[in-house]
Amino acid sequence: MKPLDPRLLRYSAAARGYLIVTVVLGLAATALILLQASLLAHLLAAAATGTGTAVLAGSLGALALVLAARAAAGYGGEVTALRAAAAVKSQLRRRLTDHVVKLGPAWLCQSPAGHRSGEVTTLATRGLDALDPYFARYLPQLVLACVVPFAVLIRVGLADWISGVVIGVTLPLIPLFAILVGLHTKAVTRRQWRLLARLGGHFLDVVEGLPTLKLFGRAKPQAEEIGRVTGEYRKATMATLRVAFLSAFVLELAAALATALVAVEVGLRLLAGHMSYSTALLVLLLTPEAYLPLRAVGAQFHASTEGAAAAADVFAILDTPVPGRAARASWSRPVDLRTDTIRLNGVRLAYPGRDRAALTDVNMTIRPGDQVTLTGPSGAGKSSLLALLLRFAEPVSGRIEAGGTDLAAIALDAWRRQIAWVPQDPHLFAASVAANIALGDPEASREAVARAAQAAGAYGFIADLPQGYDTEIGERGLRLSSGQRQQIALARAFLRDAPLLLLDEPAAHLDAATASRLEESLAALTAGRTVIRVSHDQRSTIGRVFIIDRGRLSQAARVASGPKNRVALAVVS
Amino acid sequence: MTAITPAPGGHPLIGLLRLARPMRRELLLAVLAGAGACGAGVALLATSGFLLARASQHPDIVAISVAVVLVRALSVGRGVLRYAERLYSHDVAFRVLADVRVAMCRKLERLAPAGLAAFRSGDVLTRLISDVDATQDLFIRGIAPPLTAVLVGAGATTAVLLILAPAAGVLAAGLLAAGVLVPLVVATAARRAARRAAPARGELGAAVTDLLNGSAELHAFGAVEAGLDRTRAADAELTGLARRSAAASGLGAGLTAVVSGLTLWGVLLLGVAATGAGHLGRVPLAVITLTALAAFEAVTALPAAALQLGQARSAADRIAAVAGTPDPVCRPDHPFPLPERPVTVSLRGAGVRYRGQATDAVRDIDLDLRPGRRVALVGATGAGKSTVAAALFRFADLSAGTARLNGRDLAGYDPDDVRTAITGCAADPHIFDATIRDNLRLAKPDAGDAELAAAADQARLLGWIESLPQGWDTPVGTHGTALSGGQRQRLALARALLADPAVLILDEPTAHLDPENRRALTADLLAATAGRSTLLITHDLEGLDQVDEIVVLDRGQVAERGTHSQLVRAGGVYQRLAEAQGDPR
Secondary structure: OOOHHHHHHOOHHHHHHHHHHHHHHHHHHHHHHHHHHHHHHHHHHHHOOOOHHHHHHHHHHHHHHHHHHHHHHHHHHHHHHHHHHHHHHHHHHHHHHHHHHHHHHHHOOOOOOOOHHHHHHHHOOOHHHHHHHHHHHHHHHHHHHHHHHHHHHHHHHOOOOHHHHHHHHHHHHHHHHHHHHHHHHHHHHHHHHHHHHHHHHHHHHHHHHHHHHOOOOHHHHHHHHHHHHHHHHHHHHHHHHHHHHHHHHHHHHHHHHHHHHHHHHHHHHOOOOOHHHHHHHHHHHHHHHHHHHHHHHOOOHHHHHHHHHHHHHHHHHOOOOOOOOOHHHHOOOOOOOOOOOEEEEEEEOOOOOOOOOOOOEEEEEEOOOOOOEOOOOOOOOOOHHHHHOOOOOOOOEEEEEOOOOOHHHHHHHHHHHHHHEEEOOOOOOEEHHHHHHHOOOOOOEEEEHHHHHHHHHHHHHHHHHHOOOHHHHHOOOEEEOHHHHHHHHHHHHHOOOEEEEEEEOOOOOOHHHHHHHHHHHHHHHOOOOEEEOOOOOOOHHEEEEEEEEEEEEEOOOOOOOOOOOOOOHHHOO | OOOOOOOOOHHHHHHHHOOOOHHHHHHHHHHHHHHHHHHHHHHHHHHHHHHHHHHOOOOOOOOHHHHHHHHHHHHHHHHHHHHHHHHHHHHHHHHHHHHHHHHHHHHHHOOHHHHHHHHHOOOOOEEEEEHHHHHHEEEHHHHHHHHHHHHHHHHHHHHHHHHHHHHHHHHHHHHHHHHHHHHHHHHHHHHHHHHHHHHHHHHHHHHHHHHOHHHHHHHHHHOHHHHHHHHHHHHHHHHHHHHHHHHHHHHHHHHHHHHHHHHHHHHHHHHHHHOOOOOOOHHHHHHHHHHHHHHHHHHHHHHHHHHHHHHHHHHHHHHHHHHHOOOOOOOOOEOOOOOOOOOEEEEEEEEEEOOOOOOOEEEEEEEEEEOOOEEEEEOOOOOOOHHHHHHHOOOOOOEEEEEEEOEEHHHHHHHHHHHEEEEEEEOOOOOOOOOOOHHHOOOOOOOHHHHHHHHHHHOOHHHHHHHOOOHHHOOOOOHHHOOOOHHHHHHHHHHHHHHHEEEEEEEEEOOOOOOHHHHHHHHHHHHHOOOOOOEEOOOOOOOOHHHEEEEEEEEEEEEEOOOHHHHHOOOOOOHHHHHHHOOOO
């Protein structure tokens, strides 16, 4: 793994600026370390001959200045680092959210591992926090590790070439040992930490499943089992740690032995009179400084991997190309679905990473004012067809056109303005009821919002809310029932007042009484519009009925005409 | 063995620390090794100073030979002791973790599920688990470093005291400031920053969640820019706060440097003055100066330790809150023997009120479950159906009325024994992150393959399991995410059938399914439960013409009871439900 991902500098201007500041601060810190050692050595040697404070006042003052400068540099470095971390996090977060939005809802839903939004949310919030220690601890230490050892080596070498040689020979041992021991233990340690993490996951699984375990009399044995397994993992982990800690041991030992070696060697030459006291002190004071940053950067290994991993996760998403030609269509033939017919010709849709096509060879004509029902088993491709019409996804082959124009050539905004959509499980935003209804038109007047709510049958329950239309709902506000959520979604669609209405099983999660009330509002909404309705239930079919099974579309044997129609189910089962 | 009990009126951390008592030998060894390692580092520099200062006086080599040996021994000793400290402290941490886990698991086992209601919402439970995991850091980073620092600081100060008393005063003051004052400042600044940033973090989380979970709606309604604007505003607010709190955080790094610099300078000044006045030789001057220089290594880890203790305190608070929750169900001291089959259960005027609630969840419930009979408990969401199941599972105590099992008081049995006779599927059954076989065998650990296959067949799962490439050994993923909703419900049903209890209770076995799957599963479970004593809890009236009795609950009370044919024309709640569900009959 690279110590510094070049993409971090490419994607974040703040990171570039910060890196320069860190290098400057690192050089300043190095200079101050050398100055402090020289002054200290000079003072101790001068005082040894009985020189008093009066004579040494200048040097003492200079030392005070150096110490103050080091404190200031420490403070400044920390503040710059934390500010830079905040700025970089902000820049990455904005790029990430912008890009994810460009990738669209299809990308968020269609990962092989299921819905992605949870993991991206975590990455954009808590995940990026791993960059704090990366910037505040690891990077400054990395710069110091690159500068200080060489500076010290040169300074010591100039004062006493023999000690310089000792340091010069032992210094490379530190990274060498670190790499050797690291190579040996890294894989083992990582496996062990992963096992421990999995053990934590297992514990969570057991705790969440306690009611089920209790029902089958397995809860008490599980508690003992957790204790036993944790104990076993402790033994196994300690066995690996015994080896893993060897790396730190070797590094410390090398540094300490080198210091001892230099101290003794310098001491013996001092004894023989081959060297001055002040030079000897300088060498003694500087020698540990050469090893310190190398060891410290190793200690920040964890911060470096976590920060780099978080950044790499962000880059993996940022490097995902935005699909589709449509997003870039700048010109547009005006399209009006009140008069234009939609045609699907040989449309095929396949999501990346899936073996099977979601839709195959779909042909369909939707004329203005048509009422169409799509039915078929779960996962057959009903919602995928709506996704195509909403342009969340694009066909891999075939053509969708409206009024004779390829959909891809119609500007996305203009196209979607013609559509109102009522999803299966509508999302309510953390905002007021009014803002949720006015999602498509934030400028809508309160009267217009209230009219839409009335038409959706939501007027009654909204009036009963503590602050009426200003009541906060969604994530951190009031929880609404499934029926109320659907009514809000219907009100959205009413306010949208679009010629094409897409209904994705709006009653699927509702109990029967609520569903029948919803149907009344739906009847008002569908009147006079082109409607495509996805439905499981033969009772709620309207107009022409199409059956989708394993991605293939076929029209039902006869036109459905009412609640007694069972054609759809007969074909499906 | 161990139990987490909140210290009466005491600090929640004390409760955690008490867990480490059996390991105090290891903890002591860890601290001593740490102090030894750190002390060896200080002594190494001081001895080297002695060596050079003495050598510069050009004495006989014998005069410095002890120092030469000592320097070498200290440099080796430091590494060895540091290694020992790391091993011991990690060992203690893992042992404590195991104990906390077991103690929490035992407590949660007694609480589940009724007593856990307060902890189940959102990610509270997840956080509780990470709190338990966080206790391992408490010992490694929070407890050992301060104790180590006290020992090393005291040692260094004593050494200087023997040489030059005023310098020892300066050193002690400096170490105290860097070891106590700076960590306090750092921890306070961090706490204040976290508190100030909490609302901004919440808003950012909500904005991003809305942006991503509501992505389809935002696109469809052309509101993407508005969603992004909200995220950007939240990000700007949080970033602004982080920039402002950076100054406070930087203070920690700056203050430590100021204090250590001042101390070094003070000790040096006093030393040089004493040397100039002829009170102090060059050797002791070098020793005290280098001691003061090296001693601050002992306190550098303390600001981090203070932060760790602050975090551990919050974790300990939450753990103590769980530990302090009273058990929801009373256990008899001398329980009746295990109930024998056949089993009859009856509720008379039964009521349940959950702790802290002002009203009864259910009241005046009469219910009879007799061998071979199937009873359905019907009602809208929130009518109290699952509460009746909880009372029968002995997850909740009755607050009124009686519950009898084979004629004896239900509360007089050991709750675990009751559940060998009365069990099944609770609402939202948990599917474990394990194989299909393990998930099923949970209900009967000694079940043979034939028994497993029979239960799976009754739940109409066998064909599908055998068609899988890994068959019975297919992992189902966390919460069974690798399965469809219908497969999860069928797996839970198969588990309940495998347990083969005297009384089978199925709480909303068709929840979260689409109508097609609901109908198919209902038909299968009615076939599988024919001739068993069963309590079927549902809000869906499909197939209820096949059960012996239907009890309709409405707002916690029995509204009506009878068979499907009686109730469907009774003009009550049931008829309204039936009409709303468009029942053609």
